[in-house]
Amino acid sequence: MSTATETIETLVKQEYKYGFVTDVESESTPPGLSEDTIRHISTKKNEPAWLTDWRIKAYRYWLTMPEPTWQFVKYPKIDFQDISYFSQPKPKGDAPKSLDEVDPKLLETYEKLGIPLRERARLAGVAVDAIFDSVSVGTTYREDLAKKGIIFCSFSEAVHGHPELVKKYLGSVVPYTDNYYAALNSAVFTDGSFCYIPKGVRCPMELSTYFRINAAKSGQFERTLIVADEGASVSYLEGCTAPMRDENQLHAAVVELVALDRAEIKYSTVQNWYPGDVNGIGGIYNFVTKRGLCKGKNSRITWTQVETGSAITWKYPSCILLGDNSKGEFYSVAVVNNMQQADTGTKMIHIGKNTKSTIVSKGISAGRGQNSYRGLVEIRKSAANARNFSQCDSMLIGSNCGAHTFPYIEVKNTTASVEHEASTSKIGEDQIFYCNARGLSTQDAVNMIVNGFCKEVFKELPMEFAVEAQKLLGVSLEGSVG
């Protein structure tokens, strides 16, 4: 083909900026997985017996499960005995009492990633829980949030500080029997974030977890649980990066959201794990289960994700619309380049009456990347007057990549209305030439076209994240005009 296509292809190749390794002494369990490993993690974290038992049950269940193969991605079989399931920076003496006592090397790491944790430099308006390998390094703004009754802390702390809440909701949305990687996570999860917004409280700032994998040969298995009580609302952000390594590393997280009557949860992700190199060597396997339960009436859960990283992405942030009049939304941009593979989408399970769901998925494929949208819209018999709208658009850059769509629709109530729209387009040389003929360089033209393609999703992101997401795609921010 012509040179324009080649230019486009070189433009989408960007270097991974977060590939550095923090030189910190870490303490890792030797690779291997057994009940002993799990008991070791549980003891290490000084967990109550009920949690240890839950882990062991999950592990035993996991042993009976076959590894899933239905997803449209290819990778060599994972050796689960070759992974270290617990890695943490070696504690120096007593546990740090405040963030100012945390190892400066760790604080520097987050600063380098643009997430300052120190009191003076903190991000205004965003509370951050920083997770480094298997443990939480620290959580900012906790005291401010506590004044409103909001609990925001690491999962480990929640287990000790708020056992009744954890016990009540852990596994209530994603049971350990749910799927292979959820079962594995339930057995070996090490830390994560916990958040509870009490009745009627609107969380005054964005809450955020920043995941960083640092240690080699380790997997990251964290668990996030967010509960919004009646009439509460919260906006939650998640970011992630990892060093560049030649080996693949497994990240198998579970995120559970629970929204009670009239509660609203907005969960946004900018996922930028190391994607591997041009030839597909290295990179993170991102096998994640994310699900939200709209338990109460008139509740609402919104998932927004921008997936640019990982060698393989396999995740379906979903909503169970149990409460009458509840709403579920899923907005996604997934980008694959080089040898990256993504099989991502959502599930919307309509159970309550008058439930509504919206799905907007934008897939961008470049290089030799393979991008699949997989989505389920299920309208149960009880879901009278349920509504769904789905839109799945794919954009191809170059001729060696692929875009695939696997929509599943199951309707068991005749009053339901389900709409599905899909399109595939190639970033057109005509479009580029048109922009060129108006004085715009090819790079600016590609940025503009890709940005335009993703606009419906970007506008759902909180401001700070929208900016980061656009930068990630090599896109400059659109002006305030129009």
Added chain:
Amino acid sequence: MSKQPIIEIENLHAGVENKPILKGFSLTINEGEVHALMGLNGSGKSTLAAILAGRDGYEITQGTVKYLGQDLLELDPEERARAGLFLAFQYPVEIPGVNSTYFLKAALNEIRKSKGQQELDAIEFLSLVKEKVKLLELSEDLLRRSVNEGFSGGEKKRAEIFQMAVLEPRLAILDETDSGLDIDALKIVSSGVNKLKRPDSAQLVITHYQRLLNYIVPDFVHVMADGRIVKSGDKSLALELEANGYEAIVNA
């Protein structure tokens, strides 16, 4: 009084995949002039427009094109645009999700930057837009939409002329801007083009039909056949074409 030439095309030969399309095309356009280029489908009119704007995929085998003293064929399409060459597309493409106003502001600022002028901010740009919108009787609603997305044929052409009004090119090439326009739209587009005429700029109006020339009055009319100009004259040549058809002139 000697007029400055804006573009000088000399003996241009070009084609696609060894199939010659332009076969010795020559034309000089001076500032202040409006030239009409007429011809049957397949005579090479649109190929000429595409080559002048710098579209990929054409092989130029012979000839030169000088634009404001520079070798035009050496420049990338965006450099040509920044130097004031404007092509009003016959089939403007849609760019979903990209706001028309934002697009045009980016284009204008690229041109301004290359001239060493300061970029316009949003407020300055909007006031410029308001002024030009009036000139063309354009609905402002179009500017709030994505570039050409869902526009009717007439709206697309009007939007092209609107871009031309904002970018103020030295040489505007209108590639069959009249095709697909009803008579009212044709009048609006032509009156816009007439208003945009400036003493230091020029227009090359490519058309298949004489009717556009009822509204845009050219200084010169050229008839193109088989890749070159076969006859040139003034406005009366267009009328002669209308009366006797292309055959009579091409075979004369």
